Amino acid sequence: MERSQKKALDKKTIDNEYQPDKEIEEKQTMLKVEKPLSAFSEKRSKKKDIKKIWKLEDLLKYPVHILKRELDVRDLREKIVIYSKSITAHFSAQLISNVHGVQSLDDYNRLDITVIFTLLHNFCENIKPPRKGWDYEPPSDEITSGADIERIRLMWNRFCDGYLQFPQLDDVYNRMKHKYGAMAVLGDAAVRNSSRDEEGFKDIRVKIPCMKLNPDCVIEKGIIITDNITSAIKHLQTRNVVILKGAIGCGKTRALEAIKNYFEEKEWNTELINDYQLKDVNTKNGKTALLCDNFGGRFGYHFFPRGFNERFDEILEKIDIGTIANTKVVIVIHQHVFEELMKTCCLNFLQNKNITIEMDKLTQAETLMIFKEQQKEGHCKVDSGCWFRKIEFSSVVSKLSKSPGNVGSPFLSMMCCHHHKLFSDDDFIKNPVHCLIKHFKEMREIHKTAYFCLLYVMTVQTHSLDTETTNWAGCIDADVTNKGIENFLNQNPGYLHTEKRKATLIHDILTIVLLKSAADNYVVFQTVLRHCRIDILLELLRPGEETPCEFYTGLAKSRKNEGFREVEKDLIYNTAKLCGENWERMSHPLKFEELFKEKYERFLKYVRRLRKTENLQ
Known part of the structure; x- marks a missing residue:
């Protein structure tokens, strides 16, 4: 009895001892409420x-x-x-x-x-x-x-x-x-x-994409690849002949350089040829691109002999259909040369619109990129504060839109970048040849030496800055010396281009304009006519006062001078040396002048005797 009571008492004691711990445990369990802590x-x-x-x-x-x-x-x-x-x-x-x-x-x-x-x-x-x-x-x-x-x-x-x-x-x-x-x-x-929104961007969760924008045209090896160039290259992938036609100064020669680069990257041979070489083309051993710049004339139409047109059409037809294999041809021709050529010499292939790329039209993007590249080399290059740096492109487009199209807009914008006075003159865009003639005549009055140095370079076309000018340079002006030309280059940028110490005019249009500007000064003009290359003169001279277009220089006024007969004899002699018997088969307007008809055969005989003597020696 006592033992059982003792066990019961011990159990109760144990239960009483553990009771507080259980209560604590229960209280702790009650305190572990997830909701308040989670919130x-x-x-x-x-x-x-x-x-x-x-x-x-x-x-x-x-x-x-x-x-x-x-x-x-x-x-x-x-x-x-x-x-x-x-x-x-x-x-x-x-x-x-x-x-x-x-x-x-x-x-x-x-x-x-x-x-x-x-x-x-x-x-x-x-x-x-x-x-x-x-x-x-x-x-x-x-x-x-x-x-x-x-x-x-x-x-x-x-x-x-x-x-x-x-x-x-x-x-x-x-x-x-x-x-x-x-x-x-x-x-x-x-x-x-x-003012923050606690939710933060609750309703505008739209991702921002990464967009790569590409320019409408790119620059490759310093040449802006226009849609016209791309179109020409695309044509050449399926055709063997392409013609690039447009106003002088529209960028055709640059396009030809881009096409040359394209073919060289494709591991084709490329050859620069003149128009007379075209008629003798034969099948090439390897893939060859023939590039003919200034077909019919660099400045004006030089006139082909009779029979050339048939031979030309025959050769290009054979190349186009592949009879003359491994060959592609790109022909570049000025619009004014094309128009005069078609009046006297019917070349059927030049009239094929399927292979002709009209080069005059440029997109606004192309015009802007050309303009910006020209700005980098223009007057603004040496004048960081020049007002022309901030000119709005819309103003440039507005100016160029007034051009009648006889001269390409790339030339016009290039001259504006070099000579901002021309940009400010509305007449320059509307009538660039007339305006430039006036510009050079003003130069002749105000900066005589500068003008005559420029005229000398026009006459010789290329002047080496490492040699003195020719002995006849003084007939133009006593100050036309190598030092004078170097000074001109330093003081008058934007007229001459130098490469490897050789100075040339910045563009062929300046040759056209300078010759016309000199025509009213007989003493200077006769010196130019006597020493300028005859092939250039035959392209630019026409006998009458009224010429086929503004790029030609008429001889009517010069003929009124008593001494011009001797100058014309020099022209006839040099023509005989260049053209020989072909002159009789050409329809050049000078051929029908009285003195040419009278003296040409005589001078031709003299040239033959002279050459025969040279061959014997």
């Missing part, structure tokens, strides 16, 4: 996330601020022209309208964020892409502005996908504030945070 943690986590979102919101304000610093409104307008096709392909009509509507830097604020990033990626030359390029996550050690701009875009896109883990957020945020400031971009922090 607190969630609230704290949400605050952290909201702060991240606010930082991301702040970072999205920096791209437009950077854009204002890096892209001037005038530069934007030019870029819109150069990238017009790509912009049309990537942007909606409304976005394009907004971009065109930018009139001041503040207008950038109205642009869509997608447009902002696209302009930064493609138009801001000082914002370099990350090492891996746009649309790739830059490595953490790359801290350029371009890399951080891309990080902002990528972080935003991840946020749009529901992610809130941005390891480099704080670093990018701090760098942006350090580089571009905080107050100017973000404003007062207290005001900014008081």
Whole structure:
């Protein structure tokens, strides 16, 4: 009995001893309520996330601020022209309208964020892409502005996908504030945070794409590849003959250089030939591109002998159908030469529109790119404060639109870049030949030595700066010396081109204009006629006062001078040396002049005797 009571007492004692521990355990269990702790943690986590979102919101304000610093409104307008096709392909009509509507830097604020990033990626030359390029996550050690701009875009896109883990957020945020400031971009922090939306970007989670814009045309080896050049190359992939036709100064020779580069990259042989060499073309051993610049004449039509047209058509027909194998031909011809040629010599192949590329028309993007490249080499190159640097392209387009098309717009814009006075003269675009004649006559009155040095280079076509001028140079002017030409080059850029110490006129049109400007000064004119290459004179001289077009120089006024008969005899003698018996089969207008008809046969006999004597020696 006592034993059982003792056991019961011990059990009760044990139960009493453990009771407090159980109560504590139960109380502790009751305190482990998940709901209150979870709510607190969630609230704290949400605050952290909201702060991240606010930082991301702040970072999205920096791209437009950077854009204002890096892209001037005038530069934007030019870029819109150069990238017009790509912009049309990537942007909606409304976005394009907004971009065109930018009139001041503040207008950038109205642009869509997608447009902002696209302009930064493609138009801001000082914002370099990350090492891996746009649309790739830059490595953490790359801290350029371009890399951080891309990080902002990528972080935003991840946020749009529901992610809130941005390891480099704080670093990018701090760098942006350090580089571009905080107050100017973000404003007062207290005001900014008081107006924040707790949800943060609740309704505008749209990703920002990475867009690569391409210019309408590119520059390859210093040549702007226009649609006309692309079209010519495309034709040559299926045809063997292509003709490039257009006004003098429209860029045909540059196009021929681009085509030459294309064939050489394709490992074709290329040969520069003249028009007379075309009639003797035979099958080549390897693939060969024959490039004929200035067909029919470099300055004006030089006239082909009778029978040449049949031979020419026959050869080109054989090349085109492949009878003469492994051969392609590109022919370049001035519009005014083509028109005069067709009046006297019917060449059927030149009338084939299926193989003819009209070179005159240029897109606005091409015109702008040509103009900008010319600006780099023009007067603005040596004058950083020149007013022409800030000229609006719309003004240039407006000027060029007034051209009647007799001279190519690339030549007109090139002369404007070198000589801004011409740009300010409305008559230059409307009547460039007449205006340039007046320009050079004024030079003759005000800067006599400069004009005569230029006229001398026109006469000889190429002058070596390492040798003295010819002994007859003094007949033009006593100051026409090698030193005088070098001084002219240094003081009057924009007229001469130098390469390997050889000076030539910057463009063939200047030869045309300088000869015409000298025609009213008989003493100078006769010196030029006696010493200029006869092939050039036959292209540019016409007998009457009225000439087929403005590029020719009439001899009617010069003939009234008593001494001109002796000058004309020199012309006849030099013509006999150049043309020989072919002159009788040519329909050159000078052939029908009285003195030519009277003296040509006599001078030809003299040339034959002279050559026979030279051969015997």
